[in-house]
Amino acid sequence: MTEALLQVSCISKRFGGLKALSDVSLTVNAGEIVGLIGPNGAGKTTLFSTLVGLHKPDSGTITLDGRELVGLKPHKIAAAGMIKTFQNVALFLDSSVLDNVLTGGLLRHSVEDARDLARRCLERVGISAISDKLARDLSFPERARVEVARALCTQPRVLLLDEAMAALNHVEMDEFMRLLRQLREEGLTLIVVEHHMRAIMSLCERLVVLNFGQLIATGTPAQVSHDPAVVQAYLGRSAA
Numbered sequence: 001m002t003e004a005l006l007q008v009s010c011i012s013k014r015f016g017g018l019k020a021l022s023d024v025s026l027t028v029n030a031g032e033i034v035g036l037i038g039p040n041g042a043g044k045t046t047l048f049s050t051l052v053g054l055h056k057p058d059s060g061t062i063t064l065d066g067r068e069l070v071g072l073k074p075h076k077i078a079a080a081g082m083i084k085t086f087q088n089v090a091l092f093l094d095s096s097v098l099d100n101v102l103t104g105g106l107l108r109h110s111v112e113d114a115r116d117l118a119r120r121c122l123e124r125v126g127i128s129a130i131s132d133k134l135a136r137d138l139s140f141p142e143r144a145r146v147e148v149a150r151a152l153c154t155q156p157r158v159l160l161l162d163e164a165m166a167a168l169n170h171v172e173m174d175e176f177m178r179l180l181r182q183l184r185e186e187g188l189t190l191i192v193v194e195h196h197m198r199a200i201m202s203l204c205e206r207l208v209v210l211n212f213g214q215l216i217a218t219g220t221p222a223q224v225s226h227d228p229a230v231v232q233a234y235l236g237r238s239a240a
């Protein structure tokens, strides 16, 4: 039996005259991996940023396990259990991997406890061996894992991944997706924005599609890929 963990109801967000999100509603169940897709400018990053409190919606509600999140600052939303990784991985380049990851733990813990937690998170994502390496010396796959480890260090229930696989080749992507499935097995709920369709189709059991700020389809990857509105949204943009 699945359980609704995240409930987004009628979220709208304007930037001046541009309606970046129009009445977007969606439900994410505990333990799901949901893919959020849509053409460039569809509103995916805006929705993620709104979910974690970086933007305040003009209207609508967002509840996590029944708790209203709209109006809370990002660190409060992180403490409530939802965190996002960033599109352009933003690490402290002159700090070690361990120090980067432990910053996530400072939300709830002392430095010492955050360091212990960070070590466990590094182990969880399979990069304990590079804990002393400087962030500036990391490969792209290592960076992607460090970013996930740092997010895990906030002890989230819902992890939002914004194009975490953008710089990875196919083999690296497959390894990274194995990690995401493993995290889901461990109880994490994931929402993934990704432009690599092959990855998103194999990783996610459900997709949500945005176009011009509106939710135009939701369903299994097979359902969504045959949805005329989705086909039109992608073909229309590429034709343009």
Ligand SMILES: Nc1ncnc2c1ncn2[C@@H]1O[C@H](COP(=O)(O)OP(=O)(O)OP(=O)(O)O)[C@@H](O)[C@H]1O
Pocket (backbone or CB within 6 Å): 015, 018, 020, 038, 039, 040, 041, 042, 043, 044, 045, 046, 047
């Ligand atoms: N801070 C902002 N100020 C003004 N307009 C913005 C701002 N952020 C996003 N937009 C606009 O809102 C719309 C949605 O942008 P958003 O970045 O959310 O789309 P996206 O689906 O994530 O696109 P991409 O796939 O290219 O990353 C776009 O038209 C964008 O130009």
